[in-house]
Amino acid sequence: MSPASLAALVAPVALVAPPMPPANVAPGGVATAAAGAEITINWVTLSPVVIVLGAAIVSTLIEAAAARRRPRPSGPAQPAYLRPLQAGLALVAVAAAGLMALRLALEADKSMGLNGDGAVVIDPVALYLQLAVACCALLALLVVADRTVQGESAFAPQAAAVPGSEYEAKARQRRLSQTDVYPLVLFATGGMMLFPAAGDLITLFVALEVLSLPLYLLSGMARHRRLWSQEASLKYFLLGAFGSAFFLFGAAWVYGATGALRLSGIAAAVQSPTGLDPILVVGVVLMLVGLFFKVGAAPFHSWTPDVYQGAPTPITGFMAACTKIAAFGALLRIVYAVFQALEWDLRPVLWTVAILTMVVGTVIGLVQKDVKRLLAYSAIAHAGFILVGVTSLTAEGLSGSLFYLFTYGIASVGGFGVIALVREVDAEGHMRGEATGLDQWRGLGRRSPVLAGAFAIFLLSFAGIPLTSGFVAKFAVFAAAFGAGAPALAIIGLACSAAAACFYARVIVAMFFEPAPGGEAAVGAAAEVGAAGLAGSALAGSGLGGSGLGGSGLGGSGLGGASPGGLGADRSGVGGSGLGIGVRTLGLTQIAIAVSLAFTLVLGLVPGWFLHFTQELSQLLS
């Protein structure tokens, strides 16, 4: 569809004109008029992004206002309303953005096609991806906002404090909490919602940075094992900057070759060969590298395991789900914009990356001994599977990828939610950080059967066992690859997913079929802590909860990352010695897990309606 006919379809409203009538919400390009200087913005179609970013700004202001109050030497260091207020604001904003995206998607003018023009292109696919980001972010926020019954969140009381310092001890003692987490998550979510809708290279880059910078910070805020967390943050930042540089470099080359910043302009320019093709192709590949980095595709994946392991688990879930959706959205947009002209150049690149990603994720995942790290490699492998769908470059492939992104995102929020709840109990019965060592998960099925059962279902979905959404998703992308004449790719994918099933099975076996290490005594200790947790719940409820277990976070393993290259040093994962057991919390994580479990099963049992939805979207391609 040519830009000219698009202009006719899109009904832009001038900024200076009276507010847009509600009837006229046909999502169109948020386009600048081609010739005139007058910029027109359709605010309604932008509202999902605007709501989230607006809430982020408000949230930051609240944070600033709260910080102005000098804490009294005794008593609570922060106003009691601060955390509930921030969490509530974030949840409401993301939910509202999601609802808005849903409404726009349902009303979207399907005749418009997918090649809209504009700095921001709000088309049905963009709205779908925004909706997916909002759903996953909402669930992830529930996990972020959750606290144990002792009032301990997953985040450091004062992220700026040097780990192990007196300042930190004081912050812990005064029960500070880092409420900046919420505005940061909101900014990241806003960036993620903008990313798949970006219609020009500048917007793409801005959105990329808006989503990335808060994530770098958030990765460094873990309450336990803080040095790991900070190391992860630094690594993510450095490598992220490296990746962004490639992206920017590529964008410059593409601009140089085509003279256009708009994707629509680039798409038009690549139709007519100019002799600058090599520059264009290299530019596109460099841009793709930036996106491959974000989705964790090999060989740009090396940050993933370390960062996933070091970051606070709720943030890991958030990243795994939402970053992947957003970055794949942008990837799809770029690939489909330039594909027709560059098919012969891009196909081998996409193939290579897809195969490498699947193989690396699966093969190295096989030797992991840490559950969080294992899911990180699984995330890499899944990026490869989604790439198979993207690579087929057909409507079926697009539909399969869109379905896959949503189901995988939801399931991984749930999976990391479970990890966030399984805590370590040492021999004396103290609750410590998360128990991520596979050995610590042995016998979890007996200690926390519901949690273990939920995790097992997520793993089955990751493995692609029928009657879970993961199976339908895998089937959709691999069948698309067969259909697109890439059986080799699909067969490699199937082999990888069969091999990957072995490491998922290992976790299930550990949880249900292997006895707990250390025998009955350790289990007893763990059970006691569970009971103490219950008692603690009553105390916390009445406002009398002591700091008892809250302060024991920096045990021996807390400093495990002190050596240079800590997370890399023992790549297969470490984990403490205590047993893992489900911890009692306010229940928000459990809600998130239940919802994602429901999605995983419903989309596995009756995926028809949803597949229909994604297929309708992909029909717009032609």
Next chain:
Amino acid sequence: MIANFVLAAAAAQDSATAAAPSTAASLSWLVIAVPLVSAAALLLAGRRADKWGHLVGVTAPSAAFGFGIWAFIDLLARPVADRVQDVDLAPWLTAGIGLDFGLRVDQLSLAFVLLVTFVGTLIHIYSIAYMAHDRDRRRFFAYLNFFVAAMLLLVLANSYLVLFVGWEGVGLASYLLIGFWNQRTDYAVAAKKAFVANRVGDVGMLIAMMIMFAQFGTLSFEGVFGAVAAAAAAGGHTGTLTLIGLALLLAACGKSAQFPLQSWLGDAMAGPTPVSALIHAATMVTAGVYLVVRSGPIFEHTPGARLAVLIVGAVTLLYGAVVGCAKDDMKKALAASTMSQIGYMMLAAGLGPVGGVFAIMHLLTHGFFKAGLFLGAGSVMHAMRDQVDMRRFGALDKFMKVTWLTFMMGWLAILGVPPFAGFFSKDKIIEQAFVAPDGQLWQGWVFGLVALFGAGVTAFYMSRLFFMVFYGQARWTDDQHPHESPALMTVPMIVLALGSVGLGLILTLVGFEDYLAPALVEGHHGEPVMNAYVIMAATLALVVVGAWIAWVRFGSAKAQVPVLPPAADGLVRAARADLYQDSLNDLLLVRPGQALVQVSAKTDEQVVDGAVRGLAWLFQGVGGLIARLQNGYVRSYAATMLAGVILLVAIILAGRI
């Protein structure tokens, strides 16, 4: 899933070739739903249900069996042309794959329904006593019920996708039940091995499904078979069909423990004996045969894939028989025998539609006599304190009369002695194996002689087993006091023994061949390369010789069976070690796999890093500056990324040149 069934039970539709379903057929989802609900109830009820859980567990398959009878009578009342009935239950992947969740009730699926529910019910009853002392008996019954439901879904499915759901379900049940006594590590290892072999098979199934979907746009039996017939008529797609056939064969090999994926079955004997009887002898392991027979319309048009099926069947039947000769573990010997018998079925299935009928017939008789043999073995173990080493048995015939007699019926049946069940089914397979397809004389001779020779070896190892257990001198350990098992165990054994005696004759007399054939592709009887009576006589002669050798060496009063396995020549040693299957797997699959894992991990860890470090040393020699700046692994990660970029750009430029 139940909701699905209930939701759309009414949505049954007509289709082009399948007839409109009758009431019984359209209610066939109940057969699956009943055991499934029972399994869920038993799992959810928890310890409260320990007292009565097994009763619920037994009721479910019995009810399913009752229903199966009704559906069967209903089917027989219909004209032959209308017996294939497709029942659409619910839209499932309607948009994505154009597929409804449906069942196919026809001659083939109902034969399986009756086998699974009848033998299943008997084994449930047997388990009440066998598992009486296990505190997790309720959970055991829940798993068994779940298995029955999944197996019924597998055979009743009307599309490959639904079949695959059942396929994974029986795999899961098998996995859970092999590892049921998971306190023991080696048992958990066995469960894992079964899981891996099955996953390899599943890849085959998925590949087959995806090719079908990509080529024909559908996965329902009706759609695929129709498209295959059309494609074959147009003369195209031979390569594709062969590929589909081979992928399906891979799937069948994984599930049915056929060469080269057979190694898990012996280890699977770690599960409780009723599980070995139901899942690893009578039903689940035969699913591969079912798949090949069901996919007959595909194999019909691809001689290449058919030949592969024949080869797999022939190799496995000899392999299992040879391994069976050397095993001292009673259950593992029976497992080897199962493998070998399924090899016969696979061979028959590869022979085409006529062979397919006998494959299914042998599958049914085998389901009875092998389940009976396993239950007998369980009864012996029950009496001998879970001893499985046959060198520690002997002379049990006087102490366990019922077990001895029922076991004898099973033994005669598997030997193929007329008029016992195996004679009617196995002999037919051997005869069919001698038929040369499409004038390929060598095929008739090779596969016929293999099947013939296999019968002789079978006679030897089964007789060896039978004589070592029940005859000769008592070689028990001191504290054993063999006694007959309770009635709950012996009655199922007696019923199965009756089946071992009479089922073959009955099936032949009532015309099973004419009953089943219309559900398969039309086939024509060929003439064997040797006279049928000569084949029969040769078979019987070989059986007698095999049994006689076994009697002299293991059964007669003079025979000395050493308590410890004696030193033996290379072949016996090889057979004891499963013909080095595990070592071979280790060499061909595990080691390269591990090497790949290690190389990848090491590359990830060291090569890139090492290169950077080498560079660092270089710089260190110059000024030592760079090395001091390097404080972690980020450098190697960044180097990986850079290498990746160079790789991708190189790929592009290479493509351009």
